[in-house]
Amino acid sequence: MQQVAFAMRLACLSEVSMAFTLHLYASLLALGLGAIVLLSTKGTVAHRIMGSIWVLAMALSALSSLWFGGGVLPLIGHFGPIHLLSLWVLVALTVAVVAILKRRVEQHRSWMTGAYLGLVGAFIGTLAPGRWGAVQLGIW
Secondary structure, eight states: OHHHHHHHHHHHHHHHHHHHHHHHHHHHHHHHHHHHHHHSOTTSHHHHHHHHHHHHHHHHHHHHGGGSOOTTOOSBTTBOHHHHHHHHHHHHHHHHHHHHHTTOHHHHHHHHHHHHHHHHHHHHHHTSTTOHHHHHTTOO
16 A cells, blocks of 8 residues: 555656646746747747747646645645636736737737736746745755
8 A cells, every 4th residue: 555655656746847847948938938029029920930939838837837736825635826826827828819819919918018027927936945946946
């Protein structure tokens, strides 16, 4: 029985490790690429391609974060308040993409800018002392 429990914990750790790796790379790609997209000329083919990649990276980052624990305040199972931000990112991306498809440029711009600023805030928060991500990266 203990061997089965150990194997299950090991499998869970492996899943979290893979999710963390995906989250890390997707987040760093979104952080760098998002800055380029926001500073570049809008409406060009390059903007659309980079923006599409950015949306995918943000979605992967948000979805992969759902494998992480909820911190000190789990609400349901391992999900905590931080996971609500992940869901909010998915909503923001959806609203922004629908907005541009309907040619609502200002709405698109404001939702994308907000999502990027949220990413920057999350990045800064991740680097705070004692945060799980910072510990995993060996920062603290």
